[in-house]
Amino acid sequence: MAEVTKLIHKYLRHDKRFPHVWCPGCGIGIMLGALIRAIDRTGFGKDEIVMISGIGCTGRLPVYVDFNTLHTTHGRALTFATGVKLAKPKLKVIVIMGDGDAVAIGGNHFVHAARRNIDVTAVILNNSVYGMTGGQFSPTTPYGMRTTTTMYSNVEQAFKISELAITAGAAFVARGTVYHAKVLDGLFEKAFLKRGFSVVEVISHCHTQYGRLNRMGTAVEMMEWQREHAVTVEKAAQMTGEELRDKFRIGVLVDRELPVFENEYEKIRAIAKGMPTK
Amino acid sequence: MLKTVRSVSIADYAKSGVLILPLLSSRKRKAEERRGKTVRKKGQERLLQGNEAIVEGALRAGCRFFAGYPITPATEISELLSVRLPKVDGTFIQMEDEIASLGAVIGASLAGVKSMTATSGPGFSLMQENLGFACIAEVPCVVVNVMRGGPSTGLPTSPSQSDVMQARWGTHGDHPMIVLCPSTIRECYDLTIKAFNLSEKYRNPVILLVDEVIAHMREKIILDGDKPIDIFTRVKPTVPPEWYIPYEDTPTGIPAMADFGEGYRYHVTGLTHDTRGFPTSRPDEVDAFIRRLFRKISQNFTDMQMGEVFQTEDAEVAVIAYGCVARSAKRAVIDARERGIRAGLLKLNTIWPFMRTQVEKILHTSGCVIVPEMNMGQISREVKRVNKGTAKVFTINKVDGTIITPQEILGKIREVC
Incomplete structure (x- = not known):
């Protein structure tokens, strides 16, 4: 307990910004805990870290942490992160987004940041719904579910964020849940230390909006759902497609070496300097 | 600042805005230089396009970051900066759209680098979202809008001046805006430098509104080389980090700006914020904030009005x-x-x-x-x-x-x- 208190005092703007805006039982707080534990373990200084977010419940996270924090426009966090990182490559840039923020309004920026392989960590909290605006469906709301804008039933298919990131070319992609908080610590740590575009998708719950409309119970019951449906990558490798049908994989999905944008651009600078100016 | 021009003849008109001096022998030139006069030198004379002069001005002003998306008639700015910026340890990046371009520009500026983007009408429409962010978070940046006819895709790429009101009121909400408009190649150069100076000084985005004619026209221009010119760089805090109030209501209305990574850890947000940068909806704080945004510009009209x-x-x-x-x-x-x-x-x-x-x-x-x-x-x-x-x-x-x-x-x- 004492260890936790120390981290709270070290990393949170505890004297300034609390109480926070999240509902009791929300998974974002658990993710925040995992984030600061991982940051503490990686040893980055507070001045070195820039935490950037978009809009929504998850987007409110940076206001509570004592780093250089930037709360941008909806879906655009990765574009601001690109600017910060290229202007000061020494900074460790962490982007915090929700599912709507990252793959709906910011979907284009997300795939291009992955394609470009810029050295930024994108943390995406996926709770399958727009929470702050009152529980409308998002691109990750599963087919057939109820939300305040699909009161009959959702007829759209859900995006698989991690798989999208892999296809778009991210160097590191991992998925965790807020139920497996300790596992999440490790995934964040690996992502922060990875050179290149790293993505951590965090499966969370919104019992206030999504859970209530779909009769999924309390926050605890929704977290139990996460435990029952999450399968580690290692275990999934031995399972059949049929067994994995309603499950999702957690753990490191992809970890590969790809050319990092900043390194490549440094080469361009060297070439340019060797050419005469007209 | 109002410049008075008294010349009447057609010959003088031809020279408007362009400094033409006789080419002197090296001995005479040195003598003139000693007297502190502007001397024409071989190699400094250039026949530049408006867009090229904007690039020269931006580099002279200290611009080291450019993010943009291709759009005619502003592409020459991107093309030229993609060649010139890496030579001076700057960064050029072509983003996925104009929204991303201005986002990256604001990010780079927050990290302490003078930044710019360039676009035309359709792209300028997309930039309005983040332009508002730059206003509320008071992030210096320069946006070049080479106007073409609109609305929508409109008239690519015939000249027009139809973005005058969009430049002022394009982004939502009450906000101040500084918009400069050149009419000669010399002014493209000078006003670009001025745009950077004003944005750094007043912590507000500055829009350079250029029409297609000026952007693509060529005129002779003598660049000032290494001659010292007024370059303004944002005022940084001098107090220790724990005393720093990032959005302090000072008499000038312009708070000192710390760069990310310098030890001043503060919060930047697009939400209406208090003096410490944290979101607020308290009427007294909101009112004071919006009024300060306007005050920092309105009490300095004479500094930014040129004609x-x-x-x-x-x-x-x-x-x-x-x-x-x-x-x-x-x-x-x-x-x-x-x-x-x-x-x-x-x-x-x-x-x-x-x-x-x-x-x-x-x-x-x-x-x-x-x-x-x-x-x-x-x-x-x-x-x-x-x-x-x-x-x-x-x-x-x-x-x-x-x-x-x-x-x-x-x-x-x-x-x-």
Whole structure:
């Protein structure tokens, strides 16, 4: 307990910004805990870290942490992160987004940041719904579910964020849940230390909006759902497609070496300097 | 700052805005230099396009980051900076769209690098979202908008001046805006430097509103080389980090700005915030904040308002123009004078904040004012607003994608006299 208190005092703007805006039982707080534990373990200084977010419940996270924090426009966090990182490559840039923020309004920026392989960590909290605006469906709301804008039933298919990131070319992609908080610590740590575009998708719950409309119970019951449906990558490798049908994989999905944008651009600078100016 | 030009002859008109000096022998040149005079040197003379002059100005002002998306007629700026920036340890990046471009520019500026983007109408529409962010979070940046006819995809890429009001009010909410408009290649260079200086000084985005004619026209220009010029860089905090109040309500209205990674860990948000940068909805804090945003600009109008008066002292009819139309207007004024009509010109280099004092003066002295512009009357509306019945205001509105010629303005001058 004492260890936790120390981290709270070290990393949170505890004297300034609390109480926070999240509902009791929300998974974002658990993710925040995992984030600061991982940051503490990686040893980055507070001045070195820039935490950037978009809009929504998850987007409110940076206001509570004592780093250089930037709360941008909806879906655009990765574009601001690109600017910060290229202007000061020494900074460790962490982007915090929700599912709507990252793959709906910011979907284009997300795939291009992955394609470009810029050295930024994108943390995406996926709770399958727009929470702050009152529980409308998002691109990750599963087919057939109820939300305040699909009161009959959702007829759209859900995006698989991690798989999208892999296809778009991210160097590191991992998925965790807020139920497996300790596992999440490790995934964040690996992502922060990875050179290149790293993505951590965090499966969370919104019992206030999504859970209530779909009769999924309390926050605890929704977290139990996460435990029952999450399968580690290692275990999934031995399972059949049929067994994995309603499950999702957690753990490191992809970890590969790809050319990092900043390194490549440094080469361009060297070439340019060797050419005469007209 | 109002520059007065007294020359009348056509020969002088040809030189407008361009410094032409005799090429001297090396001995004479050194002697002149010792006397502190501007001397023409071989190699400094350039025949530049407006877009190229903007690039030269940006690099001279210290711009080291550019993010953009291809769009005609602004692409030359991207192309040239993609070659020039890496040479000076700067960064050029082509983003996935204009929203991302301005996002990256704001991010780079927050990290302490002078940044710029360039676009045209459709891209400028996309930038409005993050332009508002730069206003509320008070992040210096320069946005070049080479105007083309609109709305929507409109007239690629015929000249137009139809983004005057969008530049002022395009992003939602109450916000101040500084908009500069060059009409010569020299001004493209000078106003780009000025745009960076103003944005750094007042912590506000500055828009350089260029029309396609100026962007693609070539003129001779003598770059100032290494001659010292006024370069303003944002004021940084001098207090220790624990005392730093990032959005402090100072008498100037402009708080000191710390760069990310310098030890001043603070919060930057697009939400209305208190002096510490944290979101607030307390009426007293919100009111003070919005009023300060306006105050920092309104108490410094004279520093940012630039223009030129030509033959206005005794003018019975005055033309108020900006951009490429100001060039036609100048010629029309010269031609009118030759025909015995006392005409004059007020050229606006600062579009916003609107040069009310100077316009009121012209309205008062001339009694008859013509506002030619390549839109349906965006600046003439402002002129009429400040007029209050003291003068007759006539307009020439051309929206067919062609420029307003000196003959058209001269025709109007003769008609109203």
